[in-house]
Amino acid sequence: MLAPSDPSARAPHIPVLLRPLLEAVAPVGGLWLDGTFGAGGYARGLLEAGAAQVIGVDRDPLALQMAASWAGGYGDRLRLVAGTFSELDTHAGAPLDGVVLDLGVSSMQLDLAERGFSFQKDGPLDMRMSQEGGSAADLVNTAEEGHLADILYLYGEEHASRRIARAIVEARAKAPVATTLQLAEIVAKCLPRPKPGQSHPATRSFQAIRIAVNTEFSELAEGLAAAERALKPGGKLAVVTFHSLEDRIVKRYLQLASGQEANANRYAPQKAETTARYTLVTRRAVGPDAQELAENPRSRSAKLRVATRTGAPAKSLPAADLGVPQFQKKGRR
DSSP, X not given: OOOSSOGXXXXXXXXXXXXXXXXXXXXXXXEEEESSOTXXXXXXXXXXXXXXXXXXXXXXXXXXXXXXXXGGGGGGGEEEEESOGGGHHHHHOSOEEEEEEEOSOXXXXXXXXXGOOOSSSOOBSOXXXXXXXXXXXXXXXXXXXXXXXXXXXXXXXXXXXXXXXXXXXXXXXXXXXXXXXXXXXXXXXXXXXXXXXXXXXXXXXXXXXXXXXXXXXXXXXXXXXXXXXXXXXXXXXXXXXXXXXXXXXXHHHHHHHHTOOOOSOTTSOOOOOOOOSEEEXXXXXXXXXXXXXXXXXXXXXXXXXXXXXXXXXOOOOOGGGGTOOOOXXXXXX
C-alpha cells in the first residue's frame, strides 16, 4: 500500500546530473549497480543508454514498492534489491562494470510530509530512510545536550550548535518535540532572520539530524569500500553529492585511491608511492549546467565525481582518513 500522500501522483522525479554522468561512464553493455535506487531515474538512464543489466538497491521499502508498476517492463535487465549500498558487493553477486551512488535524501522522501524530512511541511519527526530503527524524534528527545550539539556542529556545520541544542533540551522538558515544524521553529528562534535568498535557518540542523539518524557517513565510507571490492578492472564509479561534507569524503577517498594526494608540507618526508586503485575520469567535480539548473533548481548544489577501477587489489581505508567527522570520546570540542 502506498503512503498516505501518493507520490506517483506528483511531478516526475528528475535525476540530477544524469546527462554528464552517462557521458562519463558510457554504459554500453555490462552489469551495473544503482546503489541509491530512489525513483529509478539513474537505473532507467543506464538501461536506456545501453547497460545490459542494472541492480537497483534501496533501503527505503517505498522506493521499491513504487517501482513495481514499471520495473517489469525491463524484464530481467532490472533487478531490485532491498538493502544498503554499504553491502553492495554482496548484493551484486558478480563483478560489476559500474556503480552509481546518488547521496543524501531523495526528492521523493522530501516531498512526503509524513516521512518527516522537510522543515517546510508539517509531519512527524521521522527522517528514517529505511522506515526502521530509531527516528529523529527519538534522537532529539533523548540525546544528551552535548551530543546533540556535536551532531549539529559536525554533521551540519552549524556554528550555533550549542545554542540550538540547549533550546531543544529546554523545549523537550516541557513537551516532546514530535513534529518537523516544532523543531524548525525551535531552531529558527536561535538564529537571525534569513535575508532574501538565504536558506531556511533550520537547513543545517535538519541535515545533521538526518545524517545521524541514517548513519549516512559510515554508510558512505563502507559503500565506497564495497564498490572498490565489487568493480572489475575498467569498471566505473560515479558519485553524486549534495553538500560539502559528502563531497569532501568522496574527494578525499578518490585522491587516496588514485594516488593523487599531494604532500601538504614540503618539508615532510615524501610519502610512499601508492598503487592506484582508481584513475580519475573527472579531475574536478562536475556541477549542473544552465539547462539543468533551469529544469531542476534542486540540482544547484550537486557535484559529480567519476573514476575508473584499476586492477590493483582493493584496500579498506579508515573512516578518519577520509575526513568522516569524528566525535570526541570525552568532553566537548
